[in-house]
């Protein structure tokens with residue numbers, strides 16, 4: 553099946569998206585039947601799949617269709633003063649006394665969310681609905697959900713020995729919203745339904761150039777580098793960033809490997825976006841093979857940070873202890 557997204561539209565969108573200080577190479581767009589795809593997924597390389605038919609009847613999930621069919625359940629809607637929706641973990645806020653949450657979240661019906669978006673005026677807060685699909689959705693949505701291409705995606709899960717499907721997040725964004733650069737600890741098949749999303753991706757070995765917040769911080773897994781205004785004094789190695797770009801249109805599915813950094817932008821001027829992601833627990837490490845993969849080193853650094861923070865029972869003492877271990881001895 554040909555790519556549902558028209559190539560000339562994709563090149564128009566590519567010309568519209570914001571440019572940053574780092575070079576970007578295009579992620580390949582391939583048919584899911586291309587033998588190269590199986591190898592790329594096994595090697596944990598990002599790839600855009602143009603013909604999975606993964607979300608099938610979900611392709612009719614326009615914001616209007618969802619408002620008419622999703623029922624009157626309450627959904628999590630984040631609002632932000634800016635276009636950026638920097639994720640924070642509620643459970644870690646207590647550890648950072650002067651932390652001020654960059655977004656506010658409230659539960660509301662889908663209809664109320666859409667009404668607020670349609671009534672929004674210049675200067676009002678930006679809004680982004682992010683809700684795990686669960687059994688509160690209306691019967692038509694449940695029916696559509698059953699038409700997803702579960703045979704194909706379960707085959708990927710089994711072939712790559714991934715763990716359980718942990719959630720399907722329904723993402724409905726205003727035109728122009730941005731999820732700043734971060735990594736997740738799960739494998740992700742990301743299905744684009746409405747509008748266009750531009751992914752900026754960096755492989756896990758770029759950890760040293762993206763300066764994530766400390767593990768105990770509410771912004772754990774998120775980079776401290778602001779791509780719109782990079783602070784090269786605090787974060788000098790951000791100059792070394794070299795990334796990849798994936799522009800997704802309706803029907804496209806991105807394989808986003810675990811620990812790969814990504815910033816996700818709902819392309820301005822192309823309408824509201826609707827996406828559904830599929831998060832899977834990653835495969836357990838069967839046998840340690842050297843040299844270790846960058847992902848394994850990130851997991852190791854996380855465990856060491858957690859262990860030291862818990863053992864010291866103090867966040868302030870972590871850096872002095874690690875500096876005492878390393879400065880003048882290993883550097």
Ligand SMILES: CCC[C@@H](CC(=O)O)C(=O)C(=O)O
Pocket residue numbers: 682721723730731736740742814816817827829
């Ligand atoms: C809360 C998850 C947001 C999503 C990015 C986006 O579509 O804005 C993402 O980061 C992911 O699927 O991993």
Ligand SMILES: [Zn+2]
Pocket residue numbers: 734735736814
């Ligand atoms: Zn993510």
